[in-house]
Amino acid sequence: MATEADNVFGVGFALSGAISAGAYTAGVLDYFFQALNAWEVERANGGNIPRHRVAVQVVTGASAGAITGALGAVALARGILPQRLTDADKRHVAMIPRGSSQDFCCILPSLYDTWVTLPRMVDPNGGVDFLSAEDLKGKDAHVVSVLNAALLDDIKTKALMPYASQQVPVGGPPYPYISKDLHVYMTVSNLRGIPFTVSFGNSTYGMQTHGDRVHYMIKGLGTAASAENFWLANDSSRTLSVGSLPHPGEQLPDEWDRYGNCALASSAFPVGLAPRELSAPLEEFLRRSYPADHGGATIEPCFPAAWSTGLGPSGFVFLNVDGGVVNNNPFDYAQYAMMGDYEAAATSGDAVDRAVIMVSPFPEPPAFLPDGQPTAEVVAVIQALYPTLIDQARFKPGELVPAMCSSDYSRFLIAPERNISGVDQRYKIACGLLGGFGGFLEEKFRAHDFQLGRRNCQEFLRSIFGLPANNKLVAALAGQAAFQLAVDPEKYAIIPRLGDALPEVAMPAWPRMSKADLDFMMKRIKRRLGKLAPRFVRAQTTSGFFRTLGRLGLWLGQTRVLDYIRLVILADLVRRDQIEDWELPALLEKRGDDVRLVLAELANPAFSFRTSDGISKATHLERKFVTVTLRNLKNAPGKPFLVWEGTVMGRQIFTLNSRKPNWFRSLPIISQAANWVETPTID
Numbered sequence: 001m002a003t004e005a006d007n008v009f010g011v012g013f014a015l016s017g018a019i020s021a022g023a024y025t026a027g028v029l030d031y032f033f034q035a036l037n038a039w040e041v042e043r044a045n046g047g048n049i050p051r052h053r054v055a056v057q058v059v060t061g062a063s064a065g066a067i068t069g070a071l072g073a074v075a076l077a078r079g080i081l082p083q084r085l086t087d088a089d090k091r092h093v094a095m096i097p098r099g100s101s102q103d104f105c106c107i108l109p110s111l112y113d114t115w116v117t118l119p120r121m122v123d124p125n126g127g128v129d130f131l132s133a134e135d136l137k138g139k140d141a142h143v144v145s146v147l148n149a150a151l152l153d154d155i156k157t158k159a160l161m162p163y164a165s166q167q168v169p170v171g172g173p174p175y176p177y178i179s180k181d182l183h184v185y186m187t188v189s190n191l192r193g194i195p196f197t198v199s200f201g202n203s204t205y206g207m208q209t210h211g212d213r214v215h216y217m218i219k220g221l222g223t224a225a226s227a228e229n230f231w232l233a234n235d236s237s238r239t240l241s242v243g244s245l246p247h248p249g250e251q252l253p254d255e256w257d258r259y260g261n262c263a264l265a266s267s268a269f270p271v272g273l274a275p276r277e278l279s280a281p282l283e284e285f286l287r288r289s290y291p292a293d294h295g296g297a298t299i300e301p302c303f304p305a306a307w308s309t310g311l312g313p314s315g316f317v318f319l320n321v322d323g324g325v326v327n328n329n330p331f332d333y334a335q336y337a338m339m340g341d342y343e344a345a346a347t348s349g350d351a352v353d354r355a356v357i358m359v360s361p362f363p364e365p366p367a368f369l370p371d372g373q374p375t376a377e378v379v380a381v382i383q384a385l386y387p388t389l390i391d392q393a394r395f396k397p398g399e400l401v402p403a404m405c406s407s408d409y410s411r412f413l414i415a416p417e418r419n420i421s422g423v424d425q426r427y428k429i430a431c432g433l434l435g436g437f438g439g440f441l442e443e444k445f446r447a448h449d450f451q452l453g454r455r456n457c458q459e460f461l462r463s464i465f466g467l468p469a470n471n472k473l474v475a476a477l478a479g480q481a482a483f484q485l486a487v488d489p490e491k492y493a494i495i496p497r498l499g500d501a502l503p504e505v506a507m508p509a510w511p512r513m514s515k516a517d518l519d520f521m522m523k524r525i526k527r528r529l530g531k532l533a534p535r536f537v538r539a540q541t542t543s544g545f546f547r548t549l550g551r552l553g554l555w556l557g558q559t560r561v562l563d564y565i566r567l568v569i570l571a572d573l574v575r576r577d578q579i580e581d582w583e584l585p586a587l588l589e590k591r592g593d594d595v596r597l598v599l600a601e602l603a604n605p606a607f608s609f610r611t612s613d614g615i616s617k618a619t620h621l622e623r624k625f626v627t628v629t630l631r632n633l634k635n636a637p638g639k640p641f642l643v644w645e646g647t648v649m650g651r652q653i654f655t656l657n658s659r660k661p662n663w664f665r666s667l668p669i670i671s672q673a674a675n676w677v678e679t680p681t682i683d
Helices: 019-044 064-077 087-092 109-117 150-160 254-266 282-286 331-339 378-394 397-403 430-441 443-463 515-540 544-575 592-603 612-619 623-633 668-677
Strands: 008-015 053-062 104-106 175-200 203-219 222-224 238-241 276-280 316-322 354-359 411-414 466-468 491-493 643-648 651-656
Touching: 008 064, 008 331, 019 064, 019 104, 019 109, 019 175, 019 354, 019 430, 019 443, 053 064, 053 222, 053 254, 053 331, 064 109, 064 150, 064 175, 064 254, 104 109, 104 443, 109 150, 109 443, 150 254, 175 254, 175 331, 203 254, 238 254, 254 276, 254 316, 276 282, 331 354, 411 443, 430 443, 430 544, 515 544, 544 592, 592 612, 592 623, 592 651, 612 623, 612 651, 623 643
Parallel strands: 008 053, 008 354, 053 175, 175 222, 203 238, 354 411
Antiparallel strands: 175 203, 175 316, 276 316, 466 491, 643 651
């Protein structure tokens, strides 16, 4: 007869890269642990509840997913501290209640602060933010990133130190739903690389990999069974105990500081955020398991012998950028850590006893470029290169094909869903603008996504995460309607929703940024740019003449750069309906998302003027709809979306009224001279 210890369903999380949309992933984990904790509370009270257990055994993450997974474990170590939505919270995230809904803001407040309160482009109180200049202090300060990455160090330290609250936790470690050895993987892009020499018959082939990772084993957080398999046992790791986390008044231990730095290295978005230096003994690289089926063969790095014998105390030191560049979805590490040999693992509904849950905050498909883009010139190719790398890193047929198999119960996905009155919304998450950086513009965006993550996780447990009654884990629940999945009564919930996790998590209202906040942010961007520019020029040359010339050029072009930045931000805010005062009249709201696509193209700074054909081509909308929309938008006096129509070089052109040529620029001779200096760009 099976004991309760045998009756455990193992869970591994694979947390995808997300930039600011890590707020969504954090919300998913926050509710997931709320549900597990509520289940334990009800278990202690007795009653007719499921007696099996769920154990979180592995957490893997890339970029924002690495921060969420690594610092989420620390937040759990500090204890469960439920926070109710206060009036101050509601200013940042309006909720749309339906019936009886819970009023929790979060249960892991340090994780909430890490993703909602602290990572701000502008701190209204004048503290450290992404646009302040702590990283540029000193005459010889180097420019390491466009944004002030010192903010991330501040966030890391606050997350690792005791939470500033007098509230007594309602639960704390060790948790019965966390494994005794919690394996945490964080992917990084190792710019130095790891060299290999591979034999092919009588020849050898030298190669190098830059897809790296850090593996930690966290002890003391839980008491549940740990993942065990040959692959995991042969993988090198670093061990940390939650008992060594600092208490109030103590300094942050070096080993936990290194742990936090690994998470920052995984999220060091190139150019935008500073790269991070890590170090590790060579033994960690020489004793590794790689996520690939290689039978009895083994692969090992081949570091230069003379170099490796002369290493200092830090071992192998290497610079890193965002782990998402190479491995944006570390599902492979989660799968092998949980299952070892996937081919031999039980995945059918009647036998499965473990699964990987992937959390991916970007369900919206990447933009499919129109004909002729990118153009065959250097800047356009460089701009297209990074999205290309990310898209390719996400496309893994070896993971996608098994995920499409309906009989495979070993992998699940939580991705943003936003349905209002039965209508699926085009844009699900508020942090999705500007390629994922846009969530840092406004706290309301991050607060929305955190709550949406909580709501979507609740729905996942209610409708998706279940097993058929012939699986021994849920066999005792057969016929009990309270534990059936909402959309499939033949399956039973792996994690029941009980106690304070049962009431509905309300849908957060769609947030918008004010024009005043956008204008203030642009002033801060101007100030940051003014500090960056001279340091950037000084780093490029030692010639006083060329430094002066470079500073003059940047000064002359500053207004144009700022205008470009503002229009890029505005275009995406308009496209996604995230700017106040741009609400459309009822006449246009029937196809409001498409109308906003047209408006966003009119704000696009890459063009001075647009044509209806050009807009149709860029948006993949029918030309007739674009033409009618432009006509309607010409009749919106006093609105920021008022459209101006004119003629340039015999062509009918359009732009926003706020971007139209001024009267002086429109004078015939002045217009000809201005066009000679700079020809207007028309699509």
